[in-house]
Amino acid sequence: MTLDYRWLHDRVRHRFESDEALEAYLPQALTPDELKRLGDDRYLSAMSRRVFRAGMNHAVVDARWPAFEEAFWGFVPEKMVLLTPEQIEGHMQDERLIRHRTKLQTIPRNAQFILDLLQEQGGSFGEFIADWPSTDIIGLWRLLARRGARLGGRSAAGFLRLVGKDTFLLTSDVVARLVAAGIIERPPTSQRDQQRVQDAFNALQQASGRPLCQLSAMLSLSIHPRF
CATH class of the missing domain: 1.10.340.30 (Hypothetical protein; domain 2)
Structure with missing residues (x-):
């Protein structure tokens, strides 16, 4: 299964008044x-x-x-x-x-x-x-x-986010969207499921050119209960 970036973008975009508002909300990673x-x-x-x-x-x-x-x-x-x-x-x-x-x-x-x-x-x-x-x-x-x-656990990704290294976060909302998309069936604790998640993010990154941290935020926004 795959996630379509255009669908993800359009779903999240409706939460914001403008493209500029969406871009201002999304996190930024540091450069190398x-x-x-x-x-x-x-x-x-x-x-x-x-x-x-x-x-x-x-x-x-x-x-x-x-x-x-x-x-x-x-x-x-x-x-x-x-x-x-x-x-x-x-x-x-x-x-x-x-x-x-x-x-x-x-x-x-x-x-x-x-x-x-x-x-x-x-x-x-x-x-x-x-x-x-x-x-x-x-x-x-x-x-x-x-x-x-x-x-x-989540501490490695949390540390990387603190220092500004581009990473996705496996929050409950992100995991819920990945499950809904058929990428995984449960929170990815096994190496196999983690690789499936990485592959899904790699495909989204290739389609969008966005950093992982922004894609992670968009996945979360796409399933947030207040959406």
């Missing part, structure tokens, strides 16, 4: 050059913020993030990898932070992941993220889930 200019510290910060957002109100986490930036010295991986268990326990006493020990422990672990990857690949983490092809974004999700700490 912009992703490469982000420092490794910004990637570790976003990784950590995504970990803390999981299961929590995002606005609460975001409001406290300046305190995290201060407490963790700007999330420089070379510094964060040296965090000791005693320092983590010290942060558990900091009332400015969200005091979740298991999530705090992911900071040095994800710092090590970034440093290990840089040693293997060379360059910067931003270059690695920027160069990963959008036609296999699920492959990047899997790598992040496998090698990162607490980056499984």
Whole structure:
């Protein structure tokens, strides 16, 4: 089964007063050059913020993030990898932070992941993220889930969206549209179903020229209960 982009566009377009209003609503991804200019510290910060957002109100986490930036010295991986268990326990006493020990422990672990990857690949983490092809974004999700700490489930895609890497999100509305279109039968947890979703997005991208993040938003809008 396939999704027809023209049908999707026309269905979503009716929700907006003009083409300009639709375009203004849709998200934008960073360019590869912009992703490469982000420092490794910004990637570790976003990784950590995504970990803390999981299961929590995002606005609460975001409001406290300046305190995290201060407490963790700007999330420089070379510094964060040296965090000791005693320092983590010290942060558990900091009332400015969200005091979740298991999530705090992911900071040095994800710092090590970034440093290990840089040693293997060379360059910067931003270059690695920027160069990963959008036609296999699920492959990047899997790598992040496998090698990162607490980056499984929706967290890999959520992290990528935070840093501006083009990705789709498997929200309930997006999954509902994919099910309705016959692409999948249930939320795509298996590699086979995830590949079917990737193939569907690749076909929509080829037909439209739009980034994955915009196509994801359009799929969600197409089935939203207020549509």
